[in-house]
Structures are given as C-alpha cells and as structure tokens.
Amino acid sequence: MTLTNFDREKGLARLATMERIRAFEEVARRAAVDEALVLGAIHLSIGQEAVATAVIEPLRRDDYILSTHRGHGHTLAKGADAQAMMKELLGREGGCCGGKGGSMHIADFGMRMLGANGVVGANITIAAGAAHGIKLLGGDQIVVCFFGDGAANRGPFLEGLNWAGVFDLPILFVCEDNRYSASTLTSDMTSGNVADRARALGLPTTEADGNDVTALAATAAEITARIRQTGKPEFLHARTYRLSGHTYFDPATYRPEGEADEMRATRCPIAKLRGELVQAGVAEGDLDQVRQAAEKEMDAALDAARDAPWPAAASVFADVQDIGSPVEEAF
Amino acid sequence: MVRMTYADAAKLAVAEAMRADPTVWCVGEDLGRGGVFKQYTGLVEEFGPKRISDAPISEAAIMGAAFGAAMAGTRPIVEMRFADFALCATDELVNQIAKARFMFGGQSRAPMVIRKPMGMWRSSAAQHSQSLESWYVHIPGLVVCCPATPQDNYAMMKAAIACDDPVVYLEHKDIWATEGEVDTSLPGRFGKAGIRRAGMDVTLVSWSNTANLCVQAADRLAEDGINAEVIDLVSLWPWDKRAVLTSVKKTGRLVVAHEAVCVAGFGAEVVATVAQTMVLKAPPVRLGSPRGLIAYAPNLEDQMRVTADMIAAAAKKTMEFETA
Ligand SMILES: Cc1ncc(C[n+]2csc(CCOP(=O)(O)OP(=O)(O)O)c2C)c(N)n1
Ligand SMILES: [Mg+2]
Numbered sequence: 001m002t003l004t005n006f007d008r009e010k011g012l013a014r015l016a017t018m019e020r021i022r023a024f025e026e027v028a029r030r031a032a033v034d035e036a037l038v039l040g041a042i043h044l045s046i047g048q049e050a051v052a053t054a055v056i057e058p059l060r061r062d063d064y065i066l067s068t069h070r071g072h073g074h075t076l077a078k079g080a081d082a083q084a085m086m087k088e089l090l091g092r093e094g095g096c097c098g099g100k101g102g103s104m105h106i107a108d109f110g111m112r113m114l115g116a117n118g119v120v121g122a123n124i125t126i127a128a129g130a131a132h133g134i135k136l137l138g139g140d141q142i143v144v145c146f147f148g149d150g151a152a153n154r155g156p157f158l159e160g161l162n163w164a165g166v167f168d169l170p171i172l173f174v175c176e177d178n179r180y181s182a183s184t185l186t187s188d189m190t191s192g193n194v195a196d197r198a199r200a201l202g203l204p205t206t207e208a209d210g211n212d213v214t215a216l217a218a219t220a221a222e223i224t225a226r227i228r229q230t231g232k233p234e235f236l237h238a239r240t241y242r243l244s245g246h247t248y249f250d251p252a253t254y255r256p257e258g259e260a261d262e263m264r265a266t267r268c269p270i271a272k273l274r275g276e277l278v279q280a281g282v283a284e285g286d287l288d289q290v291r292q293a294a295e296k297e298m299d300a301a302l303d304a305a306r307d308a309p310w311p312a313a314a315s316v317f318a319d320v321q322d323i324g325s326p327v328e329e330a331f
Numbered sequence: 332m333v334r335m336t337y338a339d340a341a342k343l344a345v346a347e348a349m350r351a352d353p354t355v356w357c358v359g360e361d362l363g364r365g366g367v368f369k370q371y372t373g374l375v376e377e378f379g380p381k382r383i384s385d386a387p388i389s390e391a392a393i394m395g396a397a398f399g400a401a402m403a404g405t406r407p408i409v410e411m412r413f414a415d416f417a418l419c420a421t422d423e424l425v426n427q428i429a430k431a432r433f434m435f436g437g438q439s440r441a442p443m444v445i446r447k448p449m450g451m452w453r454s455s456a457a458q459h460s461q462s463l464e465s466w467y468v469h470i471p472g473l474v475v476c477c478p479a480t481p482q483d484n485y486a487m488m489k490a491a492i493a494c495d496d497p498v499v500y501l502e503h504k505d506i507w508a509t510e511g512e513v514d515t516s517l518p519g520r521f522g523k524a525g526i527r528r529a530g531m532d533v534t535l536v537s538w539s540n541t542a543n544l545c546v547q548a549a550d551r552l553a554e555d556g557i558n559a560e561v562i563d564l565v566s567l568w569p570w571d572k573r574a575v576l577t578s579v580k581k582t583g584r585l586v587v588a589h590e591a592v593c594v595a596g597f598g599a600e601v602v603a604t605v606a607q608t609m610v611l612k613a614p615p616v617r618l619g620s621p622r623g624l625i626a627y628a629p630n631l632e633d634q635m636r637v638t639a640d641m642i643a644a645a646a647k648k649t650m651e652f653e654t655a
Contacts, residue, residue: 066399095436097438098436098437101434105434107439108438109439115439119422119426124395125394125396125399126398126402126427128392128395129396129402130399130400131403132399132400133401133402136354136381137403156391158389160392162389162392166387321471322496323494323496323569324474324496324569
C-alpha cells in the first residue's frame with residue numbers, strides 16, 4: 001500500500017483505541033479464567049477492534065450508538081470509562097450499570113451509548129427509533145447501530161431497516177460480519193447475502209474490509225458525513241473475523257482446523273496498522289508503548305474493580321419503576 | 332362535566348397532552364385516517380403526520396422504534412391496533428422496554444404509553460378478542476391499566492402520558508362508543524380503585540368492561556335486597572389492595588370477575604391476597620372465561636363470556652352460604 005497520505009497522528013490514535021479494546025478484553029478474559037472474577041458470559045471482540053474504532057471515530061460525542069452482546073469495543077471507543085466497565089463485568093458498585101446489567105447490558109448514556117443487548121437483533125429497531133427521536137426533536141445527531149451477521153436473520157433487521165428508510169432517518173447500520181453466529185457458520189443459515197438485503201430495502205450500501213482500520217475509517221467518515229447531510233439511512237457491511245470463541249469459555253472447535261491461527265497471523269487488524277505505522281516511520285518501541293499504556297490502564301481498571309464492594313443489597317429494588325415500585329410493594 | 336364517549340375521552344386526553352408537550356407523539360398503523368377504532372380522528376389535522384405518525388405493519392418496529400425514540404427524549408404513545416397483535420412486539424416490550432431502566436442501572440427511562448385495544452367485540456374470533464392483562468402484570472417494570480369508563484379513560488390516559496414508566500394501556504373494544512360524564516379536573520391515579528357502587532353485603536371486584544357488568548349485576552342484586560359494593564380496580568399494577576381489603580373486611584364476601592381466562596387470571600391474585608389476609612364469611616369466587624378459545628359464531632362466543640347474570644348469581648351464592 002502507498003502511504004503518501006497516511007496520517008501518523010490519526011494512525012496512532014486508532015492504534016491506541018484498538019490496543020485499549022484488546023487490552024480490556026484480554027484483562028477481562030484473564031479475570032474470568034484465572035480468578036473467576038467476571039461472573040457471567042462475556043463475548044470478546046478480539047480481532048474485530050478495527051470496526052468499532054473506525055466507525056466511531058467520526059462520531060460526535062452527542063451522536064448515539066447501540067451495540068450487541070459483543071459490545072465492549074464499541075462502548076470503549078465511544079468514550080466510556082474502562083474502570084466503570086470493568087466494575088460492571090465484575091458486578092460491583094460503581095459499575096456503569098450499578099452491577100445490574102453486566103457485560104451484555106453495558107451502557108453509558110452520558111456518552112450516548114444506549115446499551116449493549118442480550119437479544120440478538122433487538123437493537124436494530126431501537127436504534128432506528130433513536131434516530132426517529134432525533135428527527136422529531138429537530139436534532140442534527142446521527143445514530144450508529146452495530147449488529148452481527150447472525151442478527152440479519154432476525155425479523156427486526158427487516159422491520160428496522162424498512163422503518164429507517166420509510167421515515168428517512170439519520171442512521172448507519174453496521175453489520176459486523178465475523179462469519180459466525182455462536183457455533184454456526186452464518187452463511188450456512190443465510191439465504192442470499194446481507195448487503196443485498198439492505199440494497200433491496202433501498203439503503204445505500206457499502207461493503208468493506210473490517211480489518212483495515214485505515215481504509216475503513218476513511219469510508220466511515222464519508223458515510224457518516226453524508227448521513228449528517230442527507231439525514232438518510234445507510235448500510236455498512238464490514239467483513240471481519242472473531243479471533244476468540246463465541247464466549248470467553250468457548251474453545252470454538254467447530255471452526256476448521258487452523259482457520260483462527262491463520263487469521264491471527266495474517267489478518268489481525270492491530271498488526272496491520274502497526275505495519276503501516278512502521279512504514280510511515282514510527283519506531284516499533286513507540287508502538288509497544290501504546291500497547292503497554294493500554295495494558296497498564298486495564299490492569300489498573302481490574303485492580304479497582306477487584307477492590308470495589310458489591311452493590312448495596314437494596315439497590316435490587318431500585319430503578320424498576322416509579323409507579324408500583326417493588327420498594328413499596330415488597331411484602 | 333362533559334358528556335363524551337370512551338374513545339373521545341382518551342382522544343381528548345391525548346390532544347391535551349400533545350398541546351402541552353411537543354415531545355408527545357403517537358405512532359401506529361392507520362393513525363393518519365383516525366386509527367381502526369377512530370380513536371385518533373382529527374388529531375392528524377391538528378398535529379400533523381409527524382406527531383400522529385402512520386407506521387408500516389411492523390409491530391416489533393413500532394414498539395422498538397418508539398422505545399428508541401423515548402430514550403432519545405420523546406414521549407411516544409404506541410398504538411398496537413389490537414392487543415392480540417402486540418404479541419408480535421413481545422420482545423420489545425418485555426425484554427427491552429420493561430427492563431431497560433433497571434438493566435442500565437437507572438441511566439434510562441421509557442416514558443411510553445402502549446395502547447392495546449382488548450377484549451371480545453362482535454364475532455372477532457380467537458385472534459382479535461383476547462384479554463391478556465395478567466401477562467403484563469407479571470412483568471416487573473410495567474404499569475398496567477384497564478379503564479372501564481369515559482371518565483377513567485380520560486383521566487388515566489392523562490396520567491399514563493405523564494408517567495415516566497412504560498404503561499400498558501388496555502382499552503376495551505366493546506365500549507368505544509359508550510357515553511359518560513367526564514370531569515376533566517379529576518386527576519387519574521394508578522393504584523387507586525373506583526368504588527362504582529357502595530354496599531355492605533358482598534364485594535364485587537373487577538376492571539375493564541367487566542366492571543361495567545358488575546355494576547349491572549349490583550343493580551339486579553339490589554332488586555333482591557342485596558347491597559353489593561362494586562370495586563373497579565382501573566389499574567392492575569399497581570392495584571388498590573387497600574380498597575379491596577377494606578371492602579371485604581366490611582362485607583366478608585368476595586366475587587372477582589374478569590373477561591380473561593379464569594385460570595391464572597388476575598382474579599387469582601386478588602382472591603389469594605384477600606384469603607391470605609382474612610377469613611371470609613363465604614368462600615371467595617373467581618369468575619372468568621373457561622380455558623377455551625373465543626369463537627366466531629355468537630352462540631359459541633357467548634359460552635366464553637362472563638355476564639352480569641353470572642356475577643349476580645355468584646354473589647347470591649356467597650350470601651346463601653352464610654345462611655346454609
Ligand atoms: C433472539 C436471540 N436468539 C439467540 C440468542 C443466543 N445468541 C447470543 S449471541 C448469538 C450469535 C449471534 O451472532 P451474530 O449476530 O453474528 O453476532 P456475534 O456473536 O457473531 O457477534 C446467539 C445465537 C440471543 N441472545 N438472542
Ligand atoms: Mg457473527
């Protein structure tokens with residue numbers, strides 16, 4: 001690749017984001033496997049960091065994103081506090097959801113991250129609605145909705161995309177295609193292909209390499225600028241690969257022998273960007289420092305989470321509802 | 332006091348709320364032409380098609396998108412057309428809307444009114460007739476309201492729109508045209524039952540249209556010298572336990588009647604709550620539909636109905652128990 005236009009500062013910023021996501025998830029995985037500190041299932045996006053990084057880069061702080069069960073990367077990239085996220089994974093006080101949601105419901109409304117979701121595909125209609133709300137209120141924000149390749153086989157995919165098209169809503173749907181839906185090769189269970197479905201619903205659709213953060217960031221910047229200008233929905237199909245199992249404890253034996261190893265060796269988005277930065281004249285040592293800083297930050301986040309207390313027992317009855325709250329009704 | 336229909340009472344409440352708050356909007360199929368039951372007639376002319384929004388036949392998206400719009404700062408009124416079709420949006424309501432505030436640790440609210448016209452209505456058969464209110468009472472996070480009169484449909488609709496919790500709002504399809512006096516100055520309150528008839532002998536508890544049948548039953552009982560107290564719960568979550576317990580303490584006799592299937596209906600909750608609290612003069616009675624399906628032919632459909640006569644007969648039986 002030619003690096004004439006390569007922006008080193010942006011490259012380093014992207015590397016920092018990707019390394020932070022990677023480090024957060026590696027630390028969380030260790031906390032789960034070695035110390036049993038992470039309580040429920042967590043879904044790692046290791047190998048997919050470029051999609052979150054590139055697509056969220058052009059967003060403003062007041063733009064919205066909605067994510068999936070595999071949402072740590074999106075949440076961090078949108079600006080959520082890693083320590084509050086780690087506390088949430090450990091179910092502790094100070095977690096971004098007060099220990100009530102865990103990894104699959106991670107959210108930071110302050111950063112306009114309207115939640116991961118435990119129900120595959122459910123975020124698609126909700127995201128369309130957030131864009132609908134923006135339009136009703138006369139705002140100029142946009143919404144980005146991330147979902148997996150498997151989610152495209154659920155009804156909300158059709159209903160949500162159609163909705164966004166009918167009402168001309170400022171939203172980017174991002175299908176983060178990591179090839180697998182849990183243990184199923186998604187293409188085995190998909191008739192036709194996802195990008196064609198989006199086109200058939202009238203959405204301008206871009207297909208891109210989801211592991212090339214430099215190119216994808218340029219694509220995402222163009223698309224999001226267009227959405228902000230036209231107020232109309234678009235679709236991005238980003239091809240990537242899940243280097244880890246479906247959950248942290250999934251050995252992923254259903255994959256062809258050697259597939260993951262080969263992908264790790266040849267298609268790791270972080271390694272690719274590092275290569276570009278080296279070619280652009282950045283010293284390897286500087287790149288290592290970016291990784292070390294990320295690892296240090298996430299180790300500290302885990303230490304803080306480990307030391308945090310459990311949530312107050314009474315909080316289980318808080319924030320259910322105002323009218324007919326279990327706080328009053330418990331008997 | 333103004334005389335108006337049950338449908339118009341809700342419409343007035345919606346219109347007033349929309350005038351007062353520009354973030355309130357309605358979304359559902361066919362709303363631009365007034366909605367299937369004409370409960371939105373005229374609103375699009377006043378508020379325009381953005382705030383009285385048509386929708387594709389996408390119940391999951393209507394519910395889900397309204398929820399997203401609620402999280403983005405609006406206050407949607409969601410029209411599900413028939414309570415039966417709301418089942419197409421069950422995940423959105425039960426897994427998303429009801430739980431979001433809690434799961435996200437209080438970061439979000441879902442201030443929504445979800446209108447679900449319910450109940451039996453002119454040979455509509457099994458997919459257009461159901462009363463599923465007890466399903467929603469079982470879901471923490473939801474408020475459940477089943478108004479029976481124009482007054483309550485006005486006041487409770489206003490309260491539902493003002494409420495920051497998601498409110499499942501079940502209007503009965505058979506009484507859209509029923510007229511009544513509406514005092515717009517009376518506030519609606521969730522968890523506050525209405526005493527539709529005062530009486531000393533037996534307590535009749537109900538909601539939605541069956542509460543109206545209980546009033547008819549009370550009139551018939553009065554002819555036989557029995558004074559029934561009729562309690563219209565109006566909202567099922569929260570529900571006015573105090574009103575029921577106070578009444579049954581006085582009468583010692585309880586009949587709970589509803590249109591929904593008797594088995595695992597909300598009547599069971601009412602009877603159990605009373606039975607846990609006090610000893611009655613006669614065994615409490617639950618009246619509801621047999622656990623059968625609602626048919627098209629009137630003679631078949633009628634077998635699923637709870638009638639005023641059945642309610643009166645059950646009340647009389649509780650009176651006879653004492654004398655037996
Ligand atoms: C409606 C629903 N069905 C099934 C599941 C169980 N489940 C969780 S993740 C997943 C796979 C989703 O695949 P995809 O959408 O491609 O996302 P990925 O896990 O690859 O990120 C499944 C089947 C679920 N959470 N929700
Ligand atoms: Mg997938």
